[in-house]
Amino acid sequence: MSDSLHTPEAPHPAPGHEPGVSVRHTRDKGEPRFPDGPKADPAGSHFERRIRSFQPRRSRVTAGQADALQRLWPTWGLDIDGQRVIDLGELFGNDHRVVLEIGFGMGEATAQMAAADPATNVLAVDVHTPGQGNLLNLAEHHGLTNIRVGNGDAIILLREMLAPDSLDGLRVFFPDPWPKKRHHKRRLIQPEFLSLAATRLRPGAILHCATDWEPYAEQMLDVLTAHPDFENTQADGGFAPRPEFRPLTRFEGQGLDKGHVVNDLLFRRVQQPVRQHAPHRDIPPTGA
């Protein structure tokens, strides 16, 4: 899809919910922020002792985003509660190939890729509430029925809710770089994550990462190259040229403005015929 893919505001905002205005509403204790929308911490993972790749933040939600979260979540949203294995055919209403995107941010690139490839279903996951509302609005406005929006930690989705070999691809575009050394353990692309992701990817599926943080790009290349479940699609064993089908993301644009160099990595899930996986023990709890 072209640059015309922009974020619309809700067509009929509720009274007091003017476009672009942040929602400030006092709630009673225990009252959900969006009664029909995404739940706060759906898996209760707050209580799980594990290092997270994201920083929980309470972000302002515009009126248009709030409207989308309330109206569209029951149809297109998925709370990652870790309680069941999802039937992806049922979730999307067809048996098309499914690609998981972890950390879609505001979702503009997600929507563009979904629009350009309607035969691929995109399960897009993030913890960022405004972004969830934004992507729902984009999906509705552009009639993108091949998108579902996941709310919660992608690790729990992979570990508890996706069946082995159920994904045809995985996209991780501009994951939080966690530049400080003491925070490197929070980076998503680590050997344990790759072992878990590999179990959910069909052999031949592509893991596509991109980052504008060069030390992280080097780390990604090292751990992916060393991992037995993945092989580099690049004959020279290096970074891939940016594929034309990957649109510029919001975070990428900010990096480019600062003069950062962007690297793409395209690795293929290889066949591992003899290995058995223990899905619930792939990522052990670590003292956070």
Ligand SMILES: C[S@@+](CC[C@H](N)C(=O)[O-])C[C@H]1O[C@@H](n2cnc3c(N)ncnc32)[C@H](O)[C@@H]1O
């Ligand atoms: C730096 S932003 C990049 C967003 C977008 N891909 C872009 O390029 O503009 C990284 C995003 O990943 C999300 N994220 C990080 N770890 C996650 C996890 N384990 N599960 C779901 N989302 C995660 C963050 O909330 C954040 O929105």
